Amino acid sequence: MKLFSVILSYLLPFFYIGLIYVYYLVFTGKYKSLTSKTTVFLIITALIHLAEIVTRQLVLGTMPLSTMHDAFSFLAFSILVVYLIIEISLNNKASGFFVLSFAFLLELISSFNLSWEKETNALLTNFYFTIHASMSIMGYTALSLSAIYALMYIYQNRNLKLKRIGRLSSQFPALTYLEKMSIRSVVIGIILLGLGIFHGHIQANRTFGTYYPIDIKVIVSDLIWLFYLAGYVLSRIMRWRGKWMAWLSVSGFAFLMIIGVMVMLFAESFHRFY
Amino acid sequence: MTNYIPIGIIGISHKTAPVEIRDKVVLTEEDQFRVLKEYREKVDADGLLAITTCNRTEIYISGENFHDNLDQIRILLNQLKKCSYFTDEKLTYKHIGFDAVTHFFRLISGMDSQIIGEPQITGQVKEAYCRAFELKATDTIINKMFEYGLHAEKIIRTDTYLSDGAVSVSFAGVELARQIFSDFNNKTALLIGAGETVELAARHFIDKGIQNIRIANRTASRAQELAKKLNGQAFAFTHLEEAFNNVDIIISATASDAYIITKEILKPICESRNYRPLFMIDLAMPRDIDPEVETLDGVYLYNLDHLNNIVALNLEKRKNELPKAEKIINESLEDFRKWNASHSMGAVIGRLKKHFENLRDDEFKRLKNKLPDNGKAEIEYLTQSIINKLIHQHIKTLKKSASNPERYQEQVDFLFDLYDIDKD
Incomplete structure (x- = not known):
């Protein structure tokens, strides 16, 4: 096996x-x-x-x-x-x-x-960890998909504006579709990551007796989630759309990746598995 | 494998004759009925197929005497259309045998069309075939040629880009709009101008699902007339800005010598619609829309040059697909050749004859020493006669079912099973 x-x-x-x-x-x-x-x-x-x-x-x-x-x-x-x-x-x-x-x-x-x-590690083998980790990973999946669709939107918008019309650009999905998929993925990402983080805090309480252990990874994860939530709510209120919304999604994901890598490489955390 | 197939074609097309001549040789429905019924009987052809479109008129004739029949049909067609074009070698083309089949395969796949890959020809050929089939004018060869040709066309359509991409300026606009909007159902189009160009472009959008159409024109009566035709809403030119409200697509083609839509006009509209995508096609010359509007977010403007570029690009793309399509045609032709070698009427009769001859030879060899010397010639004649009578009966039955491909195949299978002849 x-x-x-x-x-x-x-x-x-x-x-x-x-x-x-x-x-x-x-x-x-x-x-x-x-x-x-x-x-x-x-x-x-x-x-x-x-x-x-x-x-x-x-x-x-x-x-x-x-x-x-x-x-x-x-x-x-x-x-x-x-x-x-x-x-x-x-x-x-x-x-x-x-x-x-x-x-x-x-x-x-x-x-x-x-x-x-x-x-x-008992922390990593219980049922709550499985829910916490799988939800968080699926949440990040949705956010990364949103960034990919947003990048495709930016590329295709540029093609259409500059009249670069060829086989490659004609293979792309419609702009409105890319925009819809990017926003939909962000919403799914916020919900799934939110559930993952929520289960993480429940698990923290069961393990450490506090819902909010002071740990860089926990803080950064919560901040990333809040950043996405605020960005989404703001975009709805301000009625942002099109390329601005796409750039927001791409920059949000870039921020997530940079902060994530920095925390993994340089910060000390109980939240280290490998 | 036999390379012989009794079929031929004569035709007049865009490749051999100008439109003035092609116009005169188009076969009306009544003409087609006459050709398929009356002329087929007159020339005694086994099968006949008449294809007539705005770009060509072609007659396919099958049967052993197809060479003579083609010459006869030329004369009859001249009489029918009161012209001499069908016997003019310069205006017509003729293909015989497998060249005729290859021509048919290329024709049904749109490879012989004026605009390579145009899909209408497939429907027109299907229609012509159905008409001939209903009038019992087709035989096994024409039926099978159609079946194999249609199969080749399907493969070409699914495996190559021969029929893909817009090849007209008005349709290129739709193709571009599809790169912006995933569906047109809830979209609104504004037509500025009420001429033919705008109408044609609008019809393409309506075909793709646009339901809300607005028309603005300097002459209000023409706007109303077009609105009636397209089931749209007419707007006075003085209320153009009102017509912009919630519009997703603008098609403009007026005779105005100044810009009708400028950045100043469009900017507040774009702001009010929160920069939702606005697709604009300027089909006018001189242009109706100031190119500066494109600096606004969400505005996508295309003029005649852009659309012409797309058409040229798509035509080039189709041309590049020709070698792939030719390969598919050759493969289908090879399959048809195999079918012809084993299952065509001539092949089946040949195989039956051979089978009976073998039987007769075997029996002669077996009884060679027992037969009296002075009666051998008579016995040989007698057995040959019996074989001929038997085969003749089978030929009659096969010929009866030749116009029905399924019944013909059943008969052939039955005979092969009955005499234990290898089906391949």
Whole structure:
């Protein structure tokens, strides 16, 4: 079982690369016949990834979310699944190349950090942690998708304004669709991340006896969530839209990434799993 | 594999004749009925197919005497259309055998059209075939040629970009608008001007789902007339700014020599609509819309040059797809060739004959020493006669079902099963 899981872990980036290549061919319009087959490739990759997560859980005996490998792998898997739902429901394949490239990067980081140490920390093996971690990761997935759609909006808006009309730009979804998807993803991200953080505070109270332990990672996570919530509420009140809303989403995600990396690398936190 | 197929075609198209001549040789519904029923019987063709569009008139004839029949049909068509174009070698083209089939496959796929990849031709060929089929004017070869051709067309449509992208300026506007709006259902379009150009562009948008149409024109009566036609709402030109309210698409084509829409006019409108996307097409020459408006957020302005560029780009894209489409045509042609070699009427009769001849030879060999020497020639003649009678009966049955592809196939399968002949 372990060997099977290890093989899958190393093979997964190759499946993602294959998937990206298929979407690249669809996006550039080289093989029109592939357009109707992308969903099948997507489902196969998702099932293989799911098999990897399940086998790791069976071998380790806990939900695999606490190591760097597992966190990034789950994030990539979430992006894949969310994108699969979007593709099936909206029947638009043009954004696949961009969204899945991001998922591939996360999967690659995950594969380079493969470890097989069984999680013994009680904090990380209980039910609340699973809910807290999975909700937070799915929340970040939604926020990263929002940034990808926002980037696509900025690119396409620029193309249309500068009259750069070619096969590539015509493959893109409509501007109004990209805007809608970006905003919808932010709302989903705020809800899921909010639930994740909420469960984190409940868990903190059960473990440390306080809902709000003074810890840099907790503070930063709460600030990021508040930043997104405030940004969204403000945008509704001020009726921001179009490229300004897109830039807000992209800059919000850039801020999230920079702060997140800095905290992980330089700050001391009880909230360190690897 | 046999390379022979008894079919030929004569035609006049945009490649060989100017529009004035093509106009005169178009076959009306009544003409087509006459050609398919009366002329087919007159020339005694097994199958006949008449295709007539604004760009071509073509007659396909199948059967053993198709060479002579093609010549006869030229004369009959000249008489029908009271002209001499059909016998003029310079104005017509002729293909025979597999060249005719290749031509048909290219035709049904839009590869022979004036605008490469235009999809209307497929519908027109289907219509022509259905008419011929209903009048029992088609035979197995024409039925199968249509079936294989339609299959090739489907593959070309799904696997290549031969029919993709707008190739007219008015439709290019719709294509661009689709890059801004994901659906047109709840969108409002304002037409400035009431001429043909605006109407044509508006009709494309209506086809794609736009329901709210406003028309503003200097001559109010023309605006009202067009509003009636398009089920829209007419606005006086003096109330143009009122017409801008909640508009998503503006199509303008007036004869004005000054800008009708300027940045100053549009800025407060954009502010009031919170910079929601506003798509504008300026089809006028000189232009109606000041290009400066594009500096406003959410405004996307395209003029005739931009639209012409899109059309040129799409045409180029279609041309680049031709090699892929040719490859698909060749593959389908190969499949058709295989079918013809094993299942066409000639092939089936040939195989039946061979089967009976083999039987006869085997029996002769077996009884060689038992037969009296002086009666051998008579017995040989007798058995040959029996074989011919038997085969003749099968040919009659096959010919009866030739106009119905399913019944023909059933008959062939039945005969192959009955005599244990390999179906491939």
